[in-house]
Amino acid sequence: MGIAEHADWLTPERRAEHARIREEVKAELPEIREHARRKHEKHMREGTPPDKARWVLTSERHRQGLSDEDIMARSGLDAAALQSMYGLDARPTIETMEAYARALGKKLLIVLAEVEGEEDT
Numbered sequence: 001m002g003i004a005e006h007a008d009w010l011t012p013e014r015r016a017e018h019a020r021i022r023e024e025v026k027a028e029l030p031e032i033r034e035h036a037r038r039k040h041e042k043h044m045r046e047g048t049p050p051d052k053a054r055w056v057l058t059s060e061r062h063r064q065g066l067s068d069e070d071i072m073a074r075s076g077l078d079a080a081a082l083q084s085m086y087g088l089d090a091r092p093t094i095e096t097m098e099a100y101a102r103a104l105g106k107k108l109l110i111v112l113a114e115v116e117g118e119e120d121t
Contacts, residue, residue, distance in 0.1 A: 047111040053097060054085055060104050074103035 010018070048056050061071060068082055077099050084092040085100060092100075094108070101108040 047109070047113065053108075054090055054092065057097065057100050057104065057106075058085060060106065061100075064104060066104070071100060071103045075099040077103075 043052075043056060066074075068079075071077065072079065072082055077096060081092070081096045081099075084090055084096055094110070098108045
């Protein structure tokens with residue numbers, strides 16, 4: 001249902017409130033986009049912690065507008081492997097994440113880094 005279909009039951013006050021909220025969101029979009037760009041650049045520079053890698057991959061899938069079916073067709077993953085990418089307790093294999101990344105036209109890289117605050121022994 002679109003805005004026009006809702007307009008009949010919206011009072012003038014509610015329409016004004018909706019318009020105000022839309023303008024606030026519109027005004028904040030450049031800041032939100034800049035924040036996302038900086039986070040993306042940091043991930044590209046420093047890597048992505050394993051617990052965030054699934055989120056980065058699935059966010060990229062959404063950005064590209066790909067469905068689960070698209071990912072399965074491009075990656076060769078079956079539905080069970082694809083499901084291992086989703087959910088709070090998800091634990092996909094590295095192979096699954098590599099195939100998912102390839103389906104997005106990306107490469108999964110693993111970086112071994114020093115833990116911050118600990119000296120090299």
